[in-house]
Each structure stands twice: as structure tokens, then as C-alpha cells.
Amino acid sequence: MPLLGCIADDFTGATDLASMLVRNGMRTVQLIGVPAEGSTVPDADAIVVALKSRTAPVEQAVADSLAALAWLRHAGCRQFFFKYCSTFDSTEDGNIGPVGDALIDALGSGFALACPAFPTNGRTVYQGHLFVGTALLNESGMEKHPLTPMTDANLVRVLGRQSRGTVGLVPFAIVEQGAAAIRRAMTALKEQGRRWAIVDAVTDAHLRAIGEAAAAHALVTGGSGVALGLPETFRARGLLAAIADPAALPTADGAAAVVAGSCSRTTLLQIGMARGQVPTLELDPLATPDAAALVRQAMDWAATKLGDRPVVIAASAPPERVAALQARLGRDAAGALVEHAIAGIAQGLVERGVRRLVVAGGETAGAVVTRLGLRSLRIGPEIDPGVPWTYAEGGAVPLRLALKSGNFGAPDFFLKAFAPAGEQPA
Numbered sequence: 041m042p043l044l045g046c047i048a049d050d051f052t053g054a055t056d057l058a059s060m061l062v063r064n065g066m067r068t069v070q071l072i073g074v075p076a077e078g079s080t081v082p083d084a085d086a087i088v089v090a091l092k093s094r095t096a097p098v099e100q101a102v103a104d105s106l107a108a109l110a111w112l113r114h115a116g117c118r119q120f121f122f123k124y125c126s127t128f129d130s131t132e133d134g135n136i137g138p139v140g141d142a143l144i145d146a147l148g149s150g151f152a153l154a155c156p157a158f159p160t161n162g163r164t165v166y167q168g169h170l171f172v173g174t175a176l177l178n179e180s181g182m183e184k185h186p187l188t189p190m191t192d193a194n195l196v197r198v199l200g201r202q203s204r205g206t207v208g209l210v211p212f213a214i215v216e217q218g219a220a221a222i223r224r225a226m227t228a229l230k231e232q233g234r235r236w237a238i239v240d241a242v243t244d245a246h247l248r249a250i251g252e253a254a255a256a257h258a259l260v261t262g263g264s265g266v267a268l269g270l271p272e273t274f275r276a277r278g279l280l281a282a283i284a285d286p287a288a289l290p291t292a293d294g295a296a297a298v299v300a301g302s303c304s305r306t307t308l309l310q311i312g313m314a315r316g317q318v319p320t321l322e323l324d325p326l327a328t329p330d331a332a333a334l335v336r337q338a339m340d341w342a343a344t345k346l347g348d349r350p351v352v353i354a355a356s357a358p359p360e361r362v363a364a365l366q367a368r369l370g371r372d373a374a375g376a377l378v379e380h381a382i383a384g385i386a387q388g389l390v391e392r393g394v395r396r397l398v399v400a401g402g403e404t405a406g407a408v409v410t411r412l413g414l415r416s417l418r419i420g421p422e423i424d425p426g427v428p429w430t431y432a433e434g435g436a437v438p439l440r441l442a443l444k445s446g447n448f449g450a451p452d453f454f455l456k457a458f459a460p461a462g463e464q465p466a
């Protein structure tokens with residue numbers, strides 16, 4: 041029976057969390073959307089239900105998250121985790137506060153900690169303020185995010201605006217003292233009537249201590265970082281068996297490809313690095329604003345290029361090109377057109393024998409996984425922090441998939457993903 045039941049507000053974020061759990065010894069499966077009632081519970085220590093609730097209307101996000109919680113409770117999970125972005129991406133109305141409030145109420149816990157810190161990827165929380173690298177969140181570029189602009193780095197204030205309850209802080213000085221001090225501070229905040237505690241964390245040691253302090257919490261919320269301490273709490277209670285290789289995956293032999301719809305600086309850099317080293321097709325949706333035509337163009341190109349080397353097909357473009365397409369079609373239609381095209385291309389590639397596929401971008405990953413009709417991904421070895429290989433369980437063909445968050449991965453990610461050491465076949 042699974043121990044930890046997780047609800048993630050987007051697809052790449054779900055994979056990021058799942059990877060953290062695998063790295064710390066839990067066999068983990070990611071489910072796409074809320075499974076139907078009565079569907080088989082995967083054989084895993086942790087289950088992550090991936091939703092598309094980050095930018096959905098609040099009521100929808102709450103309803104989907106509660107449905108996921110109900111399924112995970114029914115599946116037998118003992119503790120629950122609400123995963124949101126390490127940059128606390130949320131709209132002005134929510135959705136982190138309202139979803140968290142609803143989960144707290146459903147579980148009757150009255151309280152939850154919130155910690156988006158992920159030091160490995162440069163996200164730290166100090167005195168309740170979120171930093172991305174050396175910059176405060178609101179000066180990190182995230183203040184210009186098209187859907188979830190983050191203009192305030194003070195998370196006590198941000199969450200306070202979103203939640204029905206009040207928000208306290210467990211500051212660095214307490215976190216430094218370790219698990220017992222953190223536990224006492226959280227208990228005190230709960231007794232004072234706080235519904236939430238933002239917990240500072242600057243290092244992985246802090247995250248481990250927070251995990252230990254929250255061992256008895258019904259609900260933990262945060263980025264993938266704060267999950268790194270949870271597997272040990274199950275192990276310490278004798279609930280989690282040691283497994284030789286929790287990241288073992290079936291192999292999938294066949295051609296390799298990258299499809300990219302992320303326009304983040306990191307993804308553009310990764311495409312730049314792949315260009316010239318492997319066959320790379322850069323689509324121009326501004327010149328061809330027609331999804332079917334883009335798919336045809338990509339498939340004609342791929343017919344001569346698919347082989348021993350990975351191929352890269354990208355719609356990704358710098359901000360001025362994205363803005364130009366948005367100005368012509370409207371923001372939603374522009375995004376949908378490109379997502380539609382990339383999903384069609386991914387489907388075409390799999391039909392032509394691609395069995396190892398990297399998808400760059402959260403929305404893009406959602407479109408691809410949905411088009412391929414995938415429902416369940418088993419999590420395997422990490423390529424870079426937060427981006428593991430996964431294996432599509434129950435699919436029509438053997439398929440390995442890596443869903444890369446826009447901002448994650450080293451500059452050579454698209455090359456190293458297919459290097460033998462990165463894939464570590466079971």
C-alpha cells in the first residue's frame with residue numbers, strides 16, 4: 041500500500057517531486073489526472089497525481105485537488121503532500137492558498153507548513169522571503185511571468201492574501217536548531233490559531249530537519265525540496281523497505297527525440313547548445329500559424345533525420361517572437377496552437393519509432409502526455425535535478441519520457457539526456 045499521496049499543480053512539477061522521492065528511496069508512480077474510481081492502485085511507495093491546476097480557475101483547482109485527495113486516501117496513503125512551484129507561482133486569487141485551505145479542512149489537520157525552498161536549484165527561503173539564486177523572487181524575472189507574475193517575495197504576505205486563515209513564520213534561527221525546535225515552533229503557531237507556517241530553509245540539512253519535524257503532519261506543502269526529508273521518516277518507523285534500485289525502469293529501445301515548447305531562457309540556451317551537435321529543427325509559428333502545417337513540416341524533416349542520433353524539434357522563441365504571435369492571435373490561442381502542434385509532432389514521432397522522448401515545458405508536457413493518452417509514469421533515474429526519466433506504464437508501445445520544467449536542466453541537457461550514463465537502463 042502506498043505511504044505518501046501527493047497532489048501536484050502541474051505535470052513537470054509532479055515529475056520533479058516524484059524524482060525527489062525516488063532519489064530518497066521511495067518507488068514512485070506519477071498518475072496523469074485523477075484516476076477513475078476503483079482503478080488499480082499502482083505498486084509504489086508514493087503516488088503523485090499530476091493536475092493542471094496552477095492557473096485554472098480557483099473553484100476548479102480546489103475541486104480537482106479534493107478529488108485527487110479522496111482517491112489517494114482511498115488508495116491507503118497515510119500522509120499527503122501538496123506540490124506547487126519552487127517559485128510559488130500563483131495567480132492573485134490563488135491557487136496555493138485556496139487549495140491548501142481546502143486540503144487542510146478535508147484532512148481536519150487545522151494547520152500546514154509551506155516551504156517552496158529547493159536549494160539545489162537556487163530557491164531558498166530566508167525570513168519568509170523567497171530568493172531565486174541571489175535575487176528576491178520579485179526581481180528574478182518571475183515578476184514578468186505571463187501567467188503568474190510574482191511581484192512580492194514575502195511569502196507570509198503572499199499566502200496571507202490567498203488563504204482564509206492567518207500565516208506565521210518559522211524563521212531561520214529556529215530552523216538552524218533542528219527538528220525538535222521546528223516542531224515546537226509549528227505547534228506554538230497552531231496553538232496561536234495560525235493556519236499556516238512559512239518555514240525558512242537555505243540548505244538541504246534544513247529541509248531534512250523540516251521533514252522530520254513534520255513526520256506526524258497529515259499534510260505537507262511545498263516545492264519538491266521539502267519532500268527530501270519525508271522518506272526517512274517512513275524508514276525510521278519501519279514502514280519503508282530498503283530497495284536496491286528504486287529508480288529501476290524497463291528499457292525502451294528506439295529512436296530519441298526532444299520536443300520543446302518552453303520559451304524560458306534556460307530552454308533557449310539548451311536548444312542553442314544542441315544546435316550544431318544534433319539535427320535540430322526550429323519551427324516558426326509566426327510564419328506558419330497553422331498547427332497541421334507545422335506537424336507536416338516537422339514530420340517531413342524527421343523522416344530523413346531520425347536514426348542513431350537524437351533529434352530536436354522546437355517551437356521555442358525569444359520573448360519578442362512570442363509577443364508577436366500573441367499580438368496576432370491572442371495569448372491563449374497562440375499557446376494552444378503551439379501546444380497542439382508539438383503534441384501532434386510528439387505523436388508522429390512515436391508512430392515513427394521514437395521510444396525516448398524529452399518534452400520541454402509544463403504546458404507543453406501536459407499537451408503531449410494527453411495526446412499520447414498516457415495515464416501512468418513510473419519514475420526512474422534523474423538526468424538533472426528535478427528531471428528524471430520516466431516509463432509510460434500501460435502504453436501501446438514501450439516509451440521513456442522526460443518532462444522538463446522550463447527553468448530546469450544544465451545547458452547541455454538535451455545532449456546529456458541521451459548519454460548512456462544519463463539513462464542508466466535497468
Ligand SMILES: Nc1ncnc2c1ncn2[C@@H]1O[C@H](COP(=O)(O)OP(=O)(O)OP(=O)(O)O)[C@@H](O)[C@H]1O
Pocket residue numbers: 052301302303304307325326355356357361362363365366374375376377378379400401402403404405444445446447
Ligand atoms: N514561438 C512561440 N510563440 C508563441 N507561443 C509559444 C511559442 N513557442 C511556445 N509557445 C507557448 O509558450 C508556452 C510555454 O509554456 P510551457 O509551460 O510549455 O513552458 P515553460 O513555462 O517554460 O515551462 P514550465 O511551466 O515548466 O516552467 C506554451 O503554451 C507554448 O505553446
Ligand SMILES: O=C(O)[C@@H](O)C(=O)CO
Pocket residue numbers: 050052053054056057124125126127263264402426445446
Ligand atoms: O518547483 C519547480 O520549480 C518545478 O517543479 C515546477 O513546478 C515548474 O513548473
